[in-house]
Amino acid sequence: MRGQLGAVKRLLELMQALPEVRQQLQHSPQAVLDEWNLKLDPHQVEALWNPTLQGQPVSPCLQAWGRHREGRARARQQLRQDCLPQPLEMRLWRDRQERRCLSQLGQQRWEVVLHYPAALELCQGCSVGCWFCGFAAPRLSASWPATPENTRLWRQILDILRARVGPAARRSFCYWATDPLDNSDYEQFCQIFYQSLGAWPRTTTALATRQSERTRALLAMSAAHGGEWDRLSLLSLSQLRKLYQNFTPEELLDVELVIHCDEELVRSTAGRARLAVEKGQPQTRNFPAQTELAGTIACVSGFLVNLVQAKVQLISPCTASQTYPLGYRVFGEEHFHDAATFDASLQALTRPELLEIVPANQRLLRWRSDLSWQDSRLVSAHLVHAFQAGCAPLAWLRQSDGDPPPFLLEQSLQGELPQGLATLSQRLSGDGTTLGEAMLALSIACDQPPPVTRARLLGLWQAGLLDDTAL
Numbered sequence: 001m002r003g004q005l006g007a008v009k010r011l012l013e014l015m016q017a018l019p020e021v022r023q024q025l026q027h028s029p030q031a032v033l034d035e036w037n038l039k040l041d042p043h044q045v046e047a048l049w050n051p052t053l054q055g056q057p058v059s060p061c062l063q064a065w066g067r068h069r070e071g072r073a074r075a076r077q078q079l080r081q082d083c084l085p086q087p088l089e090m091r092l093w094r095d096r097q098e099r100r101c102l103s104q105l106g107q108q109r110w111e112v113v114l115h116y117p118a119a120l121e122l123c124q125g126c127s128v129g130c131w132f133c134g135f136a137a138p139r140l141s142a143s144w145p146a147t148p149e150n151t152r153l154w155r156q157i158l159d160i161l162r163a164r165v166g167p168a169a170r171r172s173f174c175y176w177a178t179d180p181l182d183n184s185d186y187e188q189f190c191q192i193f194y195q196s197l198g199a200w201p202r203t204t205t206a207l208a209t210r211q212s213e214r215t216r217a218l219l220a221m222s223a224a225h226g227g228e229w230d231r232l233s234l235l236s237l238s239q240l241r242k243l244y245q246n247f248t249p250e251e252l253l254d255v256e257l258v259i260h261c262d263e264e265l266v267r268s269t270a271g272r273a274r275l276a277v278e279k280g281q282p283q284t285r286n287f288p289a290q291t292e293l294a295g296t297i298a299c300v301s302g303f304l305v306n307l308v309q310a311k312v313q314l315i316s317p318c319t320a321s322q323t324y325p326l327g328y329r330v331f332g333e334e335h336f337h338d339a340a341t342f343d344a345s346l347q348a349l350t351r352p353e354l355l356e357i358v359p360a361n362q363r364l365l366r367w368r369s370d371l372s373w374q375d376s377r378l379v380s381a382h383l384v385h386a387f388q389a390g391c392a393p394l395a396w397l398r399q400s401d402g403d404p405p406p407f408l409l410e411q412s413l414q415g416e417l418p419q420g421l422a423t424l425s426q427r428l429s430g431d432g433t434t435l436g437e438a439m440l441a442l443s444i445a446c447d448q449p450p451p452v453t454r455a456r457l458l459g460l461w462q463a464g465l466l467d468d469t470a471l
Contacts, residue, residue, distance in 0.1 A: 190203075
């Protein structure tokens with residue numbers, strides 16, 4: 001059955017990446033299946049390309065494929081939960097970043113950004129050199145070898161990460177603006193990761209076809225240790241063909257392929273892609289040109305560790321922009337040279353004044369720069385409305401009137417007077433207001449109790465709707 005499911009997956013990949021395959025299936029499906037060596041009965045999978053069969057009974061083959069996809073979807077939702085850090089302040093900080101990303105990136109991108117707890121780079125730079133690299137990775141210049149000294153420090157770093165983050169540390173991974181296979185000792189580091197954290201780290205590589213046998217061995221090791229989220233990035237049709245020649249459909253059933261010749265691929269105008277779009281280069285035709293739709297390839301709300309540079313940063317995804325061209329924000333940065341200083345670095349990056357669960361007294365509170373208050377409505381490219389004077393007393397964040405709300409703001413927002421809402425929203429425009437100023441002003445202007453104003457402002461802050469850049 002796994003072989004058949006792998007064949008269905010491969011057929012769907014081909015249909016999405018190569019429009020001509022979908023057209024050929026209309027006329028000679030058996031020829032297409034034979035060309036790509038897919039052991040499928042065309043009558044069992046015809047519903048994939050024939051819209052006239054929609055609504056008719058689903059074949060056993062496609063029923064099995066549906067169950068497989070549903071299982072993967074459930075596992076992905078569980079993965080999002082697995083990434084939650086254990087310390088309360090870290091969790092509240094991450095929640096704020098996740099909610100900010102919803103209204104900043106939009107529902108589609110929000111769903112794929114899981115906010116992993118940490119990424120650990122074992123190289124400096126990347127040998128692949130993708131022209132569209134969302135992190136604008138420099139050329140590969142150094143690799144962190146698995147010397148006895150380094151492997152001892154690696155174990156210590158993983159232990160400290162688990163102590164500081166909790167069980168979510170096992171969902172970290174070992175690359176960023178790097179390709180993991182550029183490190184010749186990558187598999188050894190993965191084995192230590194598994195021994196220390198109890199999970200095999202996910203791999204994303206664009207070198208799968210350059211090192212086919214190594215890739216096959218790595219995927220087998222990952223599967224044997226419970227790994228399930230590996231990804232292979234294919235930069236051309238020739239690479240896709242080579243991969244399909246070297247790997248059976250069953251081998252790749254649980255491996256996600258990121259096929260860059262697929263015009264329907266959700267792309268991000270970040271890093272080098274951003275520069276190419278700005279220059280109007282023809283290969284950027286499928287990249288978002290509008291700044292507010294730029295997106296990001298970042299997926300960590302937590303720590304970015306570079307072992308070569310002995311540097312750790314606290315980061316979170318954001319829409320790529322002139323201010324954040326790589327599509328993520330850096331909240332703080334520290335350097336280390338041993339286990340003790342690494343632990344001190346994580347402690348410094350999670351101090352209360354940096355995480356700012358409650359906004360500092362001196363902070364000017366205002367809407368994020370990509371949001372604006374217009375006609376009693378908070379609007380942006382992705383946020384249809386958050387608050388409206390005539391709405392129900394509880395304010396929902398939603399994509400459109402028909403969508404279910406992803407989360408609910410503070411329960412204490414119940415009973416807010418529309419006049420107070422409008423006055424507060426105006427004060428959050430322009431230069432903004434401090435918490436104390438807002439409570440006093442609304443008490444005088446609207447006779448609104450200070451605790452109500454405070455609760456509303458804290459709700460907006462925790463929803464990630466207010467600017468939380470540096471003081």
